[in-house]
Amino acid sequence: MATSQEQLKQQAAQAAFDYVKEHFKPGSVIGVGTGSTVNFFIDLLAEMKHDIEAAVSSSEASTERLKSHGIRVVDLNSVSELPLYIDGADEIDSHMRMVKGGGAALTREKIIAAVAQTFVCIVDKSKQVGRLGNFPVPVEVIPMARSYVGRQIVRLGGDPVWREGVVTDNGNWILDVHNFDILDPIHLEQQLNNIVGVVTNGLFAQRGADLALIASADGIQTLK
Numbered sequence: 001m002a003t004s005q006e007q008l009k010q011q012a013a014q015a016a017f018d019y020v021k022e023h024f025k026p027g028s029v030i031g032v033g034t035g036s037t038v039n040f041f042i043d044l045l046a047e048m049k050h051d052i053e054a055a056v057s058s059s060e061a062s063t064e065r066l067k068s069h070g071i072r073v074v075d076l077n078s079v080s081e082l083p084l085y086i087d088g089a090d091e092i093d094s095h096m097r098m099v100k101g102g103g104a105a106l107t108r109e110k111i112i113a114a115v116a117q118t119f120v121c122i123v124d125k126s127k128q129v130g131r132l133g134n135f136p137v138p139v140e141v142i143p144m145a146r147s148y149v150g151r152q153i154v155r156l157g158g159d160p161v162w163r164e165g166v167v168t169d170n171g172n173w174i175l176d177v178h179n180f181d182i183l184d185p186i187h188l189e190q191q192l193n194n195i196v197g198v199v200t201n202g203l204f205a206q207r208g209a210d211l212a213l214i215a216s217a218d219g220i221q222t223l224k
């Protein structure tokens with residue numbers, strides 16, 4: 001019987017949990033991302049709640065789920081060191097550069113990724129790509145700048161679509177940018193960041209993952 005995407009997400013989460021059990025320093029804080037793959041990971045992490053000092057979380061949804069398992073969630077400002085961050089992605093390439101933000105949590109995800117010493121990305125095989133950009137690149141914008149940012153994105157060659165009705169945890173809006181021809185993800189990430197009114201964009205190229213655990217029907221593939 002074919003392995004479903006949900007089963008693969010669960011297997012990626014299990015691989016991350018095994019990694020955490022092996023590498024986590026008891027008493028330290030762990031970074032936890034957002035999404036359905038991470039939700040499986042959070043449910044497993046509950047087993048280790050007595051070893052974990054606390055978690056920092058990239059969204060209100062993950063915070064709620066962590067707390068429901070009795071895992072303490074703290075403000076990133078109270079944390080001076082974050083050895084490990086576990087999160088999913090919408091696309092990942094062979095250099096471990098990613099598109100993220102399908103769940104609208106990109107800004108907090110990028111902040112936690114910047115602080116973390118090791119970023120472990122957990123995905124199922126469908127997220128692995130040769131070149132980033134098939135999944136639309138999310139861009140978080142200050143609401144009053146939406147139209148302006150959209151026009152600037154068109155000049156960069158993208159087709160922005162407002163994710164209408166979605167408000168991020170930071171009170172902002174999302175433009176999903178289709179049809180970017182992404183030859184140089186770092187350059188595009190910088191160009192998007194340079195547009196006034198952009199809070200963050202979902203290209204994680206300057207700071208990619210350090211390790212990727214990719215679940216397929218053949219087992220877990222590890223990229224370092």
Ligand SMILES: O=C(CO)[C@H](O)[C@H](O)COP(=O)(O)O
Nearest residue numbers: 035036037088101102103105
């Ligand atoms: O970036 C994200 C949320 O902003 C998620 O990591 C990404 O969307 C993957 O989600 P899922 O595990 O549900 O496929």
